[in-house]
Amino acid sequence: MIDDAKAKGNIRSEVEKRLRPLTLPNFITLTRMAIVPFFVIAVAEGDFRLALWTLIIAGLTDAFDGWMARRFDMESIVGAYLDPIADKLLLVTAYVTLTIPMGQAVVIPLWLAILALFRDFFIMVVVLVLYLVEDIRDFPPSVLGKATTFMHIVTIGIVLLANLTAMPSWIPDACFYLSFVLIILSGFNYIYRSSRFIEVARQERADGSNDASA
Template structure:
């Protein structure tokens, strides 16, 4: 069981998302903030334990970014619906992730092999998106952030667009520089 603890923590983070989204939709931002903290702790802990115990698995490598994306995309959509996050930012976040998912499918079809490694820009982007979500929740809880949150929206928007374009360009170059996939029998 301890061997699988990092993946259990990641799965538990995914399981927290519906509750977090419900809390935000119900405007129970104080409790939502606590749940965000729990999600953040499990995110840090699962990565630390996987590396510490040399238990980095393919499943964990897939589940961890899924957990981040489900949390961020769901939160941004709910918060945009309430007017707490700009609709343009929600559109960029959803569009980028749809682009990455679609690009992954096409890349797999063209090359026969898919390896998704997060880029430095993508990591910064995820961090900024999470900061923006937490900032919007803080404002919902009555802690005004004003211009700081506004600049956070801009920074997250720039990194979201840049990261999406970077993945698109990198995968396009990689796909066309490789020999075609051999037909499967």
Template sequence: MSLPNLITLGRILLVPIVVWAIASGEVQLAFWLFLLAGVSDAIDGFLAKNFGMQTELGAYLDPLADKALLVSIYVTLAISGLLPRWVAIAVVARDVMIIGAIMLSALMARPVTIRPLVVSKVNTTVQIAFAAMVLAAEGFGVSLGSAFHLGLVAVGLLTALSAAAYLAEWMRHVAS
């Protein structure tokens, strides 16, 4: 077990704590824990890439940790009334679609290797930034004003574009 993998496991263990913090109204704590998770993601990636600590386990754990955190936060923020439910549904549906396509490809004996697309990386960055903004605004009592609506539109559009791009890639793979 490498140090980056241990850091990633720690990030996975933070997920239920962040969910609890949001659900309990401890949004400021949730913000700081979310920030800690983001910093840990950068550190484990840096260590793995720059010190030859990349592992097959880490290649699976890192995106799992990222998705578990993002999906959990969006669902919890929506249930808590801090985000409209549609945005959480969009975030979850995209990930379910991708996982479903991977599983279907495996069942069809046509396994697909998913590599992050540029639109997906941008989408993840915007989802993280928007979740952090919402947590910070709620936790510190700051109004986001029109930035909230702009963030919703950005997350919604990028999530849809990312889902469509992965679907197109998958369809090309299955058709070949």
């Protein structure tokens, strides 16, 4: 009885810890979301140095809050959802802002911004469908997905630098086309992985039904 009560207490404590919204890593994540408007204002006013520093600070805080959560046992369900939302908010805002001509020497092509936004929307729809239809709750990012996100960050940084200093045009152009290739490849990869996840989930349900009827 004592052991059962202790076990239940440990489970309750773990659940409460995982659900806690106000942790230092989550506060840092919220701060990262709060600096997004400063990026937009900096680009609109032609202050690409400030915009670049905003991007760097966002990247550093992204790495720091994740490390802190793992190192000091501050991981939470709220943080697991909040962190990718903050990342997407910055990337989408930066892509859209740098696509709009506001006197910049170099802008992100409209076709690339549309393709990147469509990919993110497609992924959200796929994840939602997998959850609602197949009850698949865990859909970790692939290597191609991470590479695409990394290339988005590099592209944003290169465009900002190209508006700060003289840079050969082939450098941002190479970033644009490499981003295009990765977006396409990661899109097809998500389709393939989704089909595999569905097959595994259905097979597990079928095996469970067979075991129950045996």
